[in-house]
Amino acid sequence: MSDNEAENELVRMANEIAAFFKPYPHDEAVADISQHILDFWDPRMRRAMIAHLEAGGEGLQPLALEGLEAALRPAPAA
Amino acid sequence: MTIHQEIPLGLRNLKLTPLEAEIDRGTPEREGPPVTLMIDGVTITVPEGTSIMRAASLADRQIPKLCASDNVEAWGSCRLCLVEIEGVKGTPSSCTTPVREGMRVTTQNARLERLRKGVMELYISDHPLDCLTCPTNGDCELQDMAGVVGLREVRYGMDGDNHFDAAHKVPIDVSNPYFQYDASKCIVCSLCVRACEEVQGTFALTIEGRGFESRVSPGILSDDFFSSDCVSCGACVQACPTATLVEKSIVEHGTPRREVITTCAYCGVGCAFKAEMQGEEIVRMTPWKNGGANEGHSCVKGRFAFGYATHKDRVLTPMVREKITDPWRPVDWEEAIGFAARRLLEIRDEHGAGAIGGITSSRCTNEEVYVVQKMIRAAFGNNNVDTCARVCHSPTGYGLKTTLGTSAGTQDFKSVDKSDVILVIGANPTDAHPVFGSRMKKRLRQGAKLIVADPRRIDLVRSPHVRAEHHLQLRPGTNVALMNALAHVIVTEGLVNEAFVAERCDMTEFERWRGFVAEERNSPEALSEILGVPADELRAAARLYATGGNAAIYYGLGVTEHSQGSTMVMAMANLAMATGNIGHDGVGINPLRGQNNVQGSCDMGSFPHEFTGYRHVSDKEVRSTFEADWGVTLDAEPGLRIPNMFASALDGSFRGLYVQGEDIAQSDPNTRHVTAALKALDLLIVQDLFLNETALYAHVFLPGTSFLEKDGTFTNAERRINRVRPVMREQQGMSEWETVCRISEAMGYPMTYENEAEIMDEIARLTPTFALVSHARLDAEGSMQWPVNEAHPDGSPIMHVDGFVRGKGRFMVTEYVPTEERANRRFPLILTTGRILSQYNVGAQTRRTENSLWHPEDSLEIHPFDAEERGVADGDLVAITSRVGQTTLRAMVSERMPQGVVYTTFHHPFSGANVITTDYSDWATNCPEFKVTAVQVMPTNRPSAWQEEYTQTAPGSRRIHTATAAE
Missing domain, CATH: 3.40.228.10 (Dimethylsulfoxide Reductase, domain 2)
Structure with missing residues (x-):
């Protein structure tokens, strides 16, 4: 898997997580997406996503983007 | 006078001693208001609807019987169980006569003795008198009853029409690989027919012919047991009171001398079995009547397919190699453990703690799984532990x-x-x-x-x-x-x-x-x-x-x-x-778990984000309990899940993997992706019975133990913690948990246990839902369903009885989001996958037994319309192509499929079913989307490129260096 593919995979995962929480009120959805990322993504996945966000966050749905921003900035301690 | 009382339903599992549970009471248990009667002067109270036969058995007045068993309804055909009832004319059969209040029953007197002798004499007049050379000599109810009734002569002689002499006997049906049918010994009690109907529910057997001609028949359209509807569950063999239906292993080796109660290692039902032994050799497995999950029933896998444990393919020596292209080098345990530990440490030192991890097995015991996840968290120093439940539940x-x-x-x-x-x-x-x-x-x-x-x-x-x-x-x-x-x-x-x-x-x-x-x-x-x-x-x-x-x-x-x-x-x-x-009986949400201990492996803290009992690693309070008990600092961050491990292996951040009893190269989706990830690892350690598909890419092979050698517990789909007991020594010389402890010790984190019970004590100490579980309790009281703790000291058959575990039940909004894997013109069909009765999962076990006679290869089920449209006939080779790969299987045209959907199993590695499945997965857990793959199916005349490559390379990767003696 090239870096690009791995990144696409993370983007897809984030978008799918966001799709589940989308029916919920906006703030609740952002908080739940954020918590899900913190609960289940290992630090290197989060670091890769931070890099992707810094590069513009291409391919991320707006709600996924908000959830990720909430989870990953500031960056995880690891 | 002794007063006996039948123990109410529900308490039975805990209260009966093994010996009591073994007694066949003749007719099934009933529920109802109490009825008191007197049998041979003994007063007994039983539920209304109970037969006299059952009541008498509970009063310790066993009545002779041949056609009755407490797992099927009474039939009343053998006429051996006659009794006298005060005020009632004649001698009714006790199995078909229900108890009444105040009834007075006599089970034995001169008249009954004479009648029973007469009945038995007729049976024996058409039965071969070859007891000494009969397979069930000493284990035959007909023999026992002839003894009980005191039969001393057969006045009719043995001449004339019969079913057993050379002139009349029909050949023994040996078509089933595990048991035989010898009609000459049949007494037409119908127990086998009723067991097939009432216990198994297959209705494969019937009694053919009338009167003297009557014989058991496996259906009318087929010639023998193998080609019939029979599913080989063994219920008929279990029920047969003679040697008519008997295991071939008993015919060959004789009757067992000792037995050990243990738990089946196939599916998540978790049936209890008696392993029946001669010395260290297993001659038969019979379902244990007191087993909470199966209550005396079994299937073709658990009852018969245990031969893999002693199969010649099993590897009993540890092996190592520098590169996966090298032949394997057999070594002793010390060298293998040292090699594994050294390489793990080297990777950790060079690439950081996050570069190594492991996968626990849903086939191993709770105790074995627990020590692996502990080694990873404490010795590896991270939470990179996952289990095959990732890809199922x-x-x-x-x-x-x-x-x-x-x-x-x-x-x-x-x-x-x-x-x-x-x-x-x-x-x-x-x-x-x-x-x-x-x-x-x-x-x-x-x-x-x-x-x-x-x-x-x-x-x-x-x-x-x-x-x-x-x-x-x-x-x-x-x-x-x-x-x-x-x-x-x-x-x-x-x-x-x-x-x-x-x-x-x-x-x-x-x-x-x-x-x-x-x-x-x-x-x-x-x-x-x-x-x-x-x-x-x-x-x-x-x-x-x-x-x-x-x-x-x-x-x-x-x-x-x-x-x-x-x-x-x-x-x-x-x-x-x-x-x-x-929250009560008869309802609920019930996952049918795939593997024997998939519930247990999850309970034991095999997920990268959870400790035992499903508590998140970021929970400081929980983590500090483990840190105090284990004496180490633990990582608060979730580790990698299996698909993330593969991705990280390919990007170079994950380099060393320990796999306990799983065949990820065959069972996980998108095989090429998985094998590319495995090839990218610097170190792959596989602990298994066989050199499986994953071991093709391994550097260290640690031989594992079969369930027949394990001491510990499995937890089934109903949260039932069942004891697994060893019936023989470890064939490769070391228990799996000890191997793990020694690797951990060699890495600088000693784990020492005297035995498996000590491991369970540690689990109980650290896991609130297991607080009152111990081997001693399980041995004394039988299986228990977690939670077993102060609130539920005897376990919890039903959960959420007085409220939900989380407090208030939480409804979730479940928007339907179609999968991205869609059919289109290029891939117009949807492939879905599943399992078949005779085979199990990746087939590593069942393929090494006679079960393969039923399912020698995987095939592709396809609707007649879809087949015809492609010019495919039943049995033709077809190429199945998805967006990620291609494989070739034989087509099975079947109306079980709807149009547009095709189906296959993945029991054989050569089938390459997972060569075509994709990387799509569940949004929350990354559980792969095995059940939806868009494919095209076309006729072909050759194996796929993947299959040809597999045939060429797999044998080489399994090579073992045999010239060690010369060194």
């Missing part, structure tokens, strides 16, 4: 925890006996969980209604005396839409159990859910086309589920292995909560 864990508060099914198996409506979704219990399937069919024959939601017409939809009210033949990938449609009907037609919801559930979440499912776009009419199921059928099914009495959901991997697997689990929980179908 991880959505169950996530979904049930979110809605109900705990990651487990809600019922015991026995609960189905009280169900009025059974909803089976994406599960095929008669093939994949056969012993529970039989239990379910028994309840269905008693009149419970069945709804099946499955793209494929599984056997349950229509089989002898079972017929589904509704078969919702939905398109693969539309489960969530189905649940939303059913929920819509329940909400909009006023079928919600408002009182239950108000008392037990979070009302804000409920109202939100109610509003969502009530939307018109979730109506059956709106979703009918997506689902491929008529709207009125959906409405009728929803009404039946909501109003038909106790409604229970049973589901399998057809629910979880989807991109919306977790959503679907939550949607089912919503449905059960909305209708109040949770």
